[in-house]
Amino acid sequence: MEVIDKVKTRVYRFGNKKADGNSKMKNLLGGKGANLAEMSSIGIPVPPGFTITTEVCTEYNALGQEEVVALIKDEVEQAIDNIETLMGSTFGDIDNPLLVSVRSGARVSMPGMMDTVLNLGLNDEVVLGLAKKTNNEQFAWDSYRRFIQMYGGVVLGMKPASKEDIDPFEEIMEHLKHKRGITLDTEFTVQDLKDLVYDFKEAVKKRTGHDFPTDPWDQLWGAIIAVFNSWNGDRAVYYRTMHGYPADWGTAVNVQAMVYGNMGDNSGTGVCFTRDAGTGENVFNGEYLINAQGEDVVAGVRTPQQITKLGSQRWAELAKIEEEERAKDYPSLEELMPSIFEELNGYQDILEKHYRDMQDMEFTIQDGKLWILQTRNGKRTGAAMVKIAMDLLKEGMINEKEALLLIEPNKLDELLHPIFDPAALKRAHVMAQGLPASPGAATGKIVFFADEASKFKNSILVRIETSPEDLEGMNIAKGILTARGGMTSHAAVVARGMGKCCVSGAGALKINYKTRTLTVNGHEYHEGDWISLNGSTGNIFEGKVATMEPELSGEFAELMELASVYGKMNVRTNADTPKDAKVARSFGAQGIGLTRTEHMFFEVDRIKAMREMILADTVKGRKQALEELLPMQRSDFEGIFEAMQGLPVTIRLLDPPLHEFVPHQLTTQKELAEEMHISLQAVKNKVAELEEFNPMLGHRGCRLGNTYPEITEMQTRAIIEAALNLKEKGINCRPEIMIPLVGTVREFEAQEQIIRTTANTVFEEREDTVDYLVGTMIEVPRAALMADAIAERAEFFSFGTNDLTQMTFGYSRDDAGKFLPIYIDKGILKVDPFEVLDQEGVGQLVKLGTERGRSTKPDLKVGICGEHGGEPSSVEFCYNIGMDYVSCSPYRVPIARLVAAQAAIKAAQ
Structure with a gap:
């Protein structure tokens, strides 16, 4: 005890x-x-x-x-x-x-x-x-x-x-x-x-x-x-x-x-921010209520007034209230209690400079005396977070390293979400106006109850006001709309913390929970109707509004330039198409850490040839089918190499089991039998033959290439020919061929021999060469333990932590959803190991594999290409054990770049 x-x-x-x-x-x-x-x-x-x-x-x-x-x-x-x-x-x-x-x-x-x-x-x-x-x-x-x-x-x-x-x-x-x-x-x-x-x-x-x-x-x-x-x-x-x-x-x-804001007209309560929590602008702002207590402001029962005159005028403009009426009925604290405002303004300046960050403050005025009840580093949107950090840097309040450490990595994701297409906005019908509580663009179907937010794939949670019990639904919904509440209401504060689009205080909305209807100016909307929210303006639109992709610009681009100065570990991307490669490169990716070739085989014009190869009973038959796939693969690689010209591109050879490519429904099996002029029974027999009890541990990865070497030959030829074709155009290519699922040295050697022989054949045919590397994905625990021996042949390691986690824990990724939430709820596991790298177990295999590999080959290039490559704590771990790079999905590249810089700064402290 x-x-x-x-x-x-x-x-x-x-x-x-x-x-x-x-x-x-x-x-x-x-x-x-x-x-x-x-x-x-x-x-x-x-x-x-x-x-x-x-x-x-x-x-x-x-x-x-x-x-x-x-x-x-x-x-x-x-x-x-x-x-x-x-x-x-x-x-x-x-x-x-x-x-x-x-x-x-x-x-x-x-x-x-x-x-x-x-x-x-x-x-x-x-x-x-x-x-x-x-x-x-x-x-x-x-x-x-x-x-x-x-x-x-x-x-x-x-x-x-x-x-x-x-x-x-x-x-x-x-x-x-x-x-x-x-x-x-x-x-x-x-x-x-x-x-x-x-x-x-x-x-x-x-x-x-x-x-x-x-x-x-x-x-x-x-x-x-x-x-x-x-x-x-x-x-x-x-x-x-x-x-x-x-x-x-x-x-x-x-x-x-207790100090009391409800003692009469010379008392009140409010919430204020030293900078705009939505945009990051250096503008003191907030809301207050006369004759009220603190919960009244955040609960949204009464729509509060603005602290500053400028804020009041902006609020009145959004609420379509004339300035004379506004000044009379909704005076700012600056106008109503000028001495209290000056005192509050002084404290906010002191506190921001003291904490060197934007502050969220709560205050009470009791019978003409000001009390500060709380201050904290304010919740802010991703855009505000970046602007505030860069502005504080320019103002000399913090240095470059502090500016980078001020950024919460996952919140950068908000800056990479789609925004409304300006052309579509011009055509959109504004059904109502609210307060711009949390920036962003959201389109979805109306739901009125938080526990029903998952009813539709895209939903907008519409409430009179939100409460803390609505949190899960707010997280699921694409956007949040409330009839009551101001910029500091529960809905607004929580939405900004989540990076969720929110429009609050839309007083024209009449919401009836019992009939599940929303009425605006006599027009009735029902559950399931589409609406769109612009959290930057407070506009509420009828129906869907088209969106467009964001871009890296302004303070965001400045931040990424700063990250490049301090980051010592490279960040690559996982990309299977030229489009993904271009997106990642625009976000600063320094190469491709994983191209999955199997994704290229599932398109309609390719799956037929792939199935012909699988159903062929002879090497000759398989090679004929692969000949059809060769120009398609070569073209894919040319597009990716061109998008990443001059940067390394790691291409993984075919990895999944063949049963994933064959039809399992009777109708598609009949179609395949007719196309190939064979019996339906022959197709059924082949499908049954490929079926495995545990396919993720079965005939896949390098095991495919070693039993069907013609697959490895075709893919190698496609890679090398694509690189040579681009070389003729003056484009530099740096292919890295990755052998998947290696568990023994001999497995690697057998595949390497096929790759080298094929590449040399192509070089002789073309009378030209390109530099290329041959390495492996370390995703089997035995490979991590045998890394010193494998490194005698391999020129690079890429840790595939998705499968490595699966095999180390003995958890099936496809089935773990049945028990992982319970494990986390009971504290058996702190987090999902498929989302956050298990540093105590899987991480130690990664560390051991890296150390043993470099004990044989000190200049061995080491990276990670599993889903953990874009998760902040996992990226920091990779830096700390000396990896050369991490690889992640295109839209996680800025996050990984930031964390790489933060990790280097922390390590040097």
């Missing part, structure tokens, strides 16, 4: 320009707690509080509630005493009450994924004291109804009964609004709020069978445990899995003195 250290610090305090922690302690204090401590230390006005460490969450998951509460009870009580001293009020006191907030805080930002409780410490007596103390009965009872609503949902499990239903507390409020003829929460009277508190508590008693807890300490422990539990809630688990965050990180718990 693990020995628990009862002496170590588990609770860290902050406040009044002092703190136990700092921003470098994110692993222990979580991002929120570490930044609260840092802000407090540098003089930013932060409400005092304390952080329970992430380690306590891990202890809670291992030991349970009773043991963990006993471990931290004394420290928590002392920390509450400290808040009481700094705030001059007492937790649970009737006359001078201290209320607190309880928030989660993982080491990385997980917006909306875990739980928060505000106004904790209220009960029927304390609310009277709060009303008397503040001389604001409206505020006190509004805070109480909010507390019951949040605590009920987060701690007591008061959730909607079904997806068509609304939150039970919201249902009670909507009923009262209808009865009173009002629309906003701020229109409730004091008596309304008292009635809501009573009805809320009755709803809790009815649903849970227990009274709402009244003891503030019971409330506090309930909220702390709820935050710990939320770390393993469905949405947090899904978010962690989506981003590859380990389950053992845990979350911290942050407890802070």
